[in-house]
Amino acid sequence: MQNEVMFAGFGGQGILLSGKILAHAAMEEGFEVAWIPSYGPEMRGGTAYCLVVVSDRPIGSPIIKNPKHLVAMNRPSLEKFAQAIKPGGVVLINSSLITVDTGRQDLDELRVPAGEIATEAGNGKAANIVALAAFVARSKMVSLDALRHSIEVEFAKRPNLIPLNIKALEAGIKAAE
Amino acid sequence: MAKTFQKPQALSSTPTHYCPGCTHGVIHRLVAETIDELAIRGRTVGIAPVGCAVLAYNYIDCDFQEAAHGRAPAMATGIKRVRPDLIVFTYQGDGDLASIGMGEIVHAANRGEKFTTIFVNNAIYGMTGGQMAPTTMPGQRTTTSPFGRKTAEVGMPIRVAELLGSLVTPAFITRQTVIRPKYIQKTKKAIRQAFTYQMENRCFSFVEVVSTCPTNWGMTPQEAIQWTEDVLLPYYPLGDVKTPPEEEPAHAK
Amino acid sequence: MSKVLMKGNEAIAEAAIRAGCLNYFAYPITPQSEVAEYLAWRMQEVNGVFLQGESEVAVSYMIFGAAGAGVRVFTTSSSPGISLMSEAISYLCGAQLPAVFVNIMRGGPGLGGILPSQGDYLQATKGIGHGDCRLFVMAPEGVQEAAEMVMRAFPLAEKYRNPVMILGDGLIGQMMEPVEFPDHLKSVPSNKNTWATNGMDHRKSKTRNLVRSLFLDSQILNNNNLILRDKYERMKKEDVCFEAYNTEGDYRILIVAYGTMSRVCKTAIATLKEQGIDVGLIRPQTLFPYPEAAVREAARKESCRHVLCIEMSMGQMVEDVERSVLGARPVKWYGKCGGDVPTPEEIIELVKSTLALHKSY
Structure with a gap:
C-alpha cells in the first residue's frame, strides 16, 4: 500500500516543513518514506512544492505523476495539481486564499480557512500546521499521535514554538471534522 | 680546522639542470640554509611548480609535492589546513604564479594561509622556451612578443608584491633579488623571516625574488645582471611591501 | 543508532x-x-x-x-x-x-x-x-x-x-x-x-616522500x-558491485539502469509483474568497474529477447551495456534528460512495445 501527498503553495508558507513533519511521523510509525522537494529558482519566493511518499514496501520511483492526495495552500497550486490527483484522493484547499474548487466530483474536497484558524490559534504563520493536521485527520495517512510527536521533535530546538503549533494542530483536526 | 662553509643538509648533491647565470641555484641554497638553521627539515613540505623549478625536489631534500601549473597555493592550503604542524612552502615562477595561478595566490594570501611562497620573477617563461609572462617588461622581446611587449595590447607588467600587499589581511610581503652578493644576504634574511612568521603562525609570507634568465633573454650572465639592475629593479623596487603588525592581529586569536 | x-x-x-x-x-x-x-x-x-x-x-x-x-x-x-x-x-x-x-x-x-x-x-x-x-x-x-x-x-x-x-x-x-x-x-x-x-620526522626511515605525477623518462612513465x-x-x-532484481523468472526483457532511474524501473517492473509480464533488472552499483559479466549473463538467459538500457541522459551507459552484451541480444536505449525523468508509465509502455517486436517468438 502506497500513499502520496503533494504539498504546494508559495515559498515561505512552510510547505517543505509540512511535508517533512508528515514524512517524519510516517517514518516513526515504521513506514518507508520519501520526501521529494522542488528545488532551484522556485526556492526563492516563487511556488514551492514537495511530495511525500509513504509506503509499507521499499519505495520505487520517487517521480509520481498522479499523487493520491493534495494539500493546496494557494490558488496556482490548486490549478497546477488538482487535475493530476487520483480519484478518491483528499484535496485540502486553504480557503483563506483560494476561492475556487477543483471542479471535480471524484475527490474528497476539504475546505479549511487555515490562515484564519492559525491567526485565532495565535499566529497566522502556523497555517501550514493547521492544513497538515486537517489533512492527516481526513486522510489518516499517519496517526494523529505520531503527527503530534513529530511536531514536537521538529520544534525541539525552538521549544517556545511548540505550544502554538500544537494549538494549530488541534484546531486543524477540529476543522476536518 | 673548522668548516666555515658547507652544503646545507637540506640541499641535495644532485647537480642542477639550470642554465649558466640562472639564479635558481642561489635561491634554492638560501631556502635550504634556512630550513637547516631553523631545524625544520623533518616537518617541512615543499611544493614544486610547473616551470624551470619543476624539479626543485631533486635539489631541496625534504618532503615534496609536485603541483599542477599555478595550483601550488591551493595545495599548500590543503596541506596546511589539515596539518598545521607542518612547515609548508611553495616555490613558483612568474608564469606559474602571476599568470595561470593568479587566482590561487590572491585568495591564499587573502585568507592569510600560514605558508610561505618564494616567488621567482625573471620576467619570462623559462622552461617552455622564453614566452611572454605577465611580468615581462614593456618592449621586451620574447618568443611570443617578437616585436617587444606591446602594453597597449597586453597591459603593463604586474607588480605581484604590491598587488598582494594591497590586501587588507595581515601578511609579510617583500621583494628582493640575488643578482649581487650584497642583495643575497638581504634575501636570505627575508626568506628566514618569512619562514619564521610561518613558524609563529603569524601570517602568510611572500618573498618575491627578482631573477635573471640569460638564456631566454639572449644575454650573457653579466649582461643579464646589468639589465636586471637597469630595467627590472627600477620597475620592481626592492624592499618590504608589507609587514604584519607587531602584535597578533585580533582575528588570528 | x-x-x-x-x-x-x-x-x-x-x-x-x-x-x-x-x-x-x-x-x-x-x-x-x-x-x-x-x-x-x-x-x-x-x-x-x-x-x-x-x-x-x-x-x-x-x-x-x-x-x-x-x-x-x-x-x-x-x-x-x-x-x-x-x-x-x-x-x-x-x-x-x-x-x-x-x-x-x-x-x-x-x-x-x-x-x-x-x-x-x-x-x-x-x-x-x-x-x-x-x-x-x-x-x-x-x-x-x-x-x-x-x-x-x-x-x-x-x-x-x-x-x-x-x-x-x-x-x-x-x-x-x-x-x-x-x-x-x-x-x-x-x-x-x-x-x-x-x-620526515613521522617516519622511521627518515627519508623524504615525494608526491608527484611528473615522470619525464618514458620508461618510468610507462611503468607508472x-x-x-x-x-x-x-x-x-x-570490487564490482551490482543488484540483480527480479531475475529469477523467465523474463523476456532485461532492463539495465542505475541510480534514480533504476528505482523508477523497479516500480514499472512491479506493475508489469501484476499484469503477468516478467522483466529482469541489473542495477550496476559500481559504474567503473562495470558489472560486465552480470549484464552479459542476464542478457544471455534463454528466455531473454531484448535488453533495454534506460538512462537520464541521451545514451551514455548504453555503450557499456552493448559492450557487455556483445551482440548476443538486441540492445535498445531509452532516456530523457534536463530534469525530465522517464516515468514508470513510459517504461511500461516501452517494455510492451518492445515485447511486441518479438511476437513471432
Whole structure:
C-alpha cells in the first residue's frame, strides 16, 4: 500500500516543513518514506512544492505523476495539481486564499480557512500546521499521535514554538471534522 | 680546522639542470640554509611548480609535492589546513604564479594561509622556451612578443608584491633579488623571516625574488645582471611591501 | 543508532564524518550546496577542517594537497564543477593519491540546468581527465545507499590509492529518506607513511616522500601507467558491485539502469509483474568497474529477447551495456534528460512495445 501527498503553495508558507513533519511521523510509525522537494529558482519566493511518499514496501520511483492526495495552500497550486490527483484522493484547499474548487466530483474536497484558524490559534504563520493536521485527520495517512510527536521533535530546538503549533494542530483536526 | 662553509643538509648533491647565470641555484641554497638553521627539515613540505623549478625536489631534500601549473597555493592550503604542524612552502615562477595561478595566490594570501611562497620573477617563461609572462617588461622581446611587449595590447607588467600587499589581511610581503652578493644576504634574511612568521603562525609570507634568465633573454650572465639592475629593479623596487603588525592581529586569536 | 530523516546531501556529509573523514573543501553549486552548508557547522563540532575555496579548481588542489599529506579528505560538487576538478583528478590518479569526490549530477552540457540528470556517466567512467586515468565510480539509488557508499569510498580510495567518485543525481541529493548510519570506520589510511608528505620526522626511515605525477623518462612513465593499469584491472576483479532484481523468472526483457532511474524501473517492473509480464533488472552499483559479466549473463538467459538500457541522459551507459552484451541480444536505449525523468508509465509502455517486436517468438 502506497500513499502520496503533494504539498504546494508559495515559498515561505512552510510547505517543505509540512511535508517533512508528515514524512517524519510516517517514518516513526515504521513506514518507508520519501520526501521529494522542488528545488532551484522556485526556492526563492516563487511556488514551492514537495511530495511525500509513504509506503509499507521499499519505495520505487520517487517521480509520481498522479499523487493520491493534495494539500493546496494557494490558488496556482490548486490549478497546477488538482487535475493530476487520483480519484478518491483528499484535496485540502486553504480557503483563506483560494476561492475556487477543483471542479471535480471524484475527490474528497476539504475546505479549511487555515490562515484564519492559525491567526485565532495565535499566529497566522502556523497555517501550514493547521492544513497538515486537517489533512492527516481526513486522510489518516499517519496517526494523529505520531503527527503530534513529530511536531514536537521538529520544534525541539525552538521549544517556545511548540505550544502554538500544537494549538494549530488541534484546531486543524477540529476543522476536518 | 673548522668548516666555515658547507652544503646545507637540506640541499641535495644532485647537480642542477639550470642554465649558466640562472639564479635558481642561489635561491634554492638560501631556502635550504634556512630550513637547516631553523631545524625544520623533518616537518617541512615543499611544493614544486610547473616551470624551470619543476624539479626543485631533486635539489631541496625534504618532503615534496609536485603541483599542477599555478595550483601550488591551493595545495599548500590543503596541506596546511589539515596539518598545521607542518612547515609548508611553495616555490613558483612568474608564469606559474602571476599568470595561470593568479587566482590561487590572491585568495591564499587573502585568507592569510600560514605558508610561505618564494616567488621567482625573471620576467619570462623559462622552461617552455622564453614566452611572454605577465611580468615581462614593456618592449621586451620574447618568443611570443617578437616585436617587444606591446602594453597597449597586453597591459603593463604586474607588480605581484604590491598587488598582494594591497590586501587588507595581515601578511609579510617583500621583494628582493640575488643578482649581487650584497642583495643575497638581504634575501636570505627575508626568506628566514618569512619562514619564521610561518613558524609563529603569524601570517602568510611572500618573498618575491627578482631573477635573471640569460638564456631566454639572449644575454650573457653579466649582461643579464646589468639589465636586471637597469630595467627590472627600477620597475620592481626592492624592499618590504608589507609587514604584519607587531602584535597578533585580533582575528588570528 | 536509529533511523533519521535526512536529505541525501546531508546524509552524504554525515556519512563522511562517520567514515573518519574530517577534512572537507568545497565550492557551492546547486544541487549539492547542502553538503557544504551542513559541514560548515558540523566540522566545527567534530574539530574537523572546513574550507570554502575560491573555485572548484582551487578546491580540487586543496584536496590534492591534503590527500598528499596523508589524511582522509573529500569534496562535493555538481557537473560543471566536476569538469573544473577533472584536471586535479588526473593528477591525483597519476600521483596515486586517495580522495573522494561526490558528483550530484545536474543537466548539461554547459550550464545546462539544475534538475537531476545522469549526463556525466561517460565523463566519470571514461573521460574524467587527461592521460590514462580512471576513477572508481559508485552510483547510489537512494539516501541510505548514498551514505553507505560514501563510507565505503574512503577505504576503497586507500586500498587502490586512487580517487573514488560517488555519482548521484539531483534527486538523490535533494530527496529526504530515512537513513541509518553504519558504525564508524577506522579513521586513518594505514599505509600513508610510505607515500604521504606528512613530514620526515613521522617516519622511521627518515627519508623524504615525494608526491608527484611528473615522470619525464618514458620508461618510468610507462611503468607508472602499468601500475595504474594493474590497479584498474584489480578493481574489475575484486570490487564490482551490482543488484540483480527480479531475475529469477523467465523474463523476456532485461532492463539495465542505475541510480534514480533504476528505482523508477523497479516500480514499472512491479506493475508489469501484476499484469503477468516478467522483466529482469541489473542495477550496476559500481559504474567503473562495470558489472560486465552480470549484464552479459542476464542478457544471455534463454528466455531473454531484448535488453533495454534506460538512462537520464541521451545514451551514455548504453555503450557499456552493448559492450557487455556483445551482440548476443538486441540492445535498445531509452532516456530523457534536463530534469525530465522517464516515468514508470513510459517504461511500461516501452517494455510492451518492445515485447511486441518479438511476437513471432
